[in-house]
Amino acid sequence: xxxxxxxxxxxxxxxxxxxxxxxxxxxxxxxxxxxxxxxxxxxxxxxxxxxxxxxxxxxxxxxxxxxxxxxxxxxxxxxxxxxxxxxxxxxxxxxxxxxxxxxxxxxxxxxxxxxxxxxxxxxxxxxxxxxxxxxxxxxxxxxxxxxxxxxxxxxxxxxxxxxxxxxxxxxxxxxxxxxxxxxxxxxxxxxxxxxxxxxx
Numbered sequence: 001x002x003x004x005x006x007x008x009x010x011x012x013x014x015x016x017x018x019x020x021x022x023x024x025x026x027x028x029x030x031x032x033x034x035x036x037x038x039x040x041x042x043x044x045x046x047x048x049x050x051x052x053x054x055x056x057x058x059x060x061x062x063x064x065x066x067x068x069x070x071x072x073x074x075x076x077x078x079x080x081x082x083x084x085x086x087x088x089x090x091x092x093x094x095x096x097x098x099x100x101x102x103x104x105x106x107x108x109x110x111x112x113x114x115x116x117x118x119x120x121x122x123x124x125x126x127x128x129x130x131x132x133x134x135x136x137x138x139x140x141x142x143x144x145x146x147x148x149x150x151x152x153x154x155x156x157x158x159x160x161x162x163x164x165x166x167x168x169x170x171x172x173x174x175x176x177x178x179x180x181x182x183x184x185x186x187x188x189x190x191x192x193x194x195x196x197x198x199x200x
Contacts, residue, residue, distance in 0.1 A: 063148070066183040067140035067195040069175075078134030083118045087111035127156035131198075139200040145182075145192045155191060162187035 090111030091104075098105050104112075122132045130141035130150045142159075144151060151159065165186040166173025173186035182194055 063194070064196040064198065067197050068183065069177045071138045071140050071197070072177060072195055075132065075134035075138045075140055078137055079122060079132045082133055083115050083122065087115040123156050123160065124153055127151050127153035136200070139198055140195050141198045142193055142195050145194045151193065159187050159191040159193060162190045165190065
């Protein structure tokens with residue numbers, strides 16, 4: 001009775017199969033390849049974050065192109081419009097139809113609830129995928145500088161709070177990406193994040 005390869009009776013993967021994070025076997029005279037291996041039978045396909053191996057200088061290695069200041073501003077304007085635009089529209093309709101402008105009506109309350117809910121939704125999207133709706137439209141994405149992974153909701157929220165630093169000193173932090181070598185705001189530097197260009 002045959003049980004497969006007689007030299008490998010326990011069904012273990014061959015020893016020359018590259019493991020995740022270890023140099024892959026390369027032909028003599030070729031440099032070792034790093035990072036996640038190619039799809040192998042019996043191995044799940046693993047995503048390769050941009051900050052992981054292969055290192056800069058090797059094919060496909062290093063960080064993707066950084067998002068420029070105009071792309072970041074465009075994404076922020078779109079996100080702001082999506083969040084507060086309907087709230088203000090409903091608020092103005094509410095004021096125009098109300099007998100007492102000092103008390104918000106039903107439409108005003110709906111607008112405020114919408115803005116709060118959409119703000120949370122945008123943070124969830126940014127933390128989980130790196131992209132808000134505005135970032136997705138312009139083709140940029142937020143990631144951790146160290147390994148290229150997404151932030152998660154908690155760190156995305158902390159980074160949003162850290163944007164208060166960008167508003168200090170006459171909003172200098174918002175302009176900092178114009179001359180910074182990593183196109184980072186003060187909030188990016190505090191949270192160790194970068195915004196990169198991705199395919200739309």
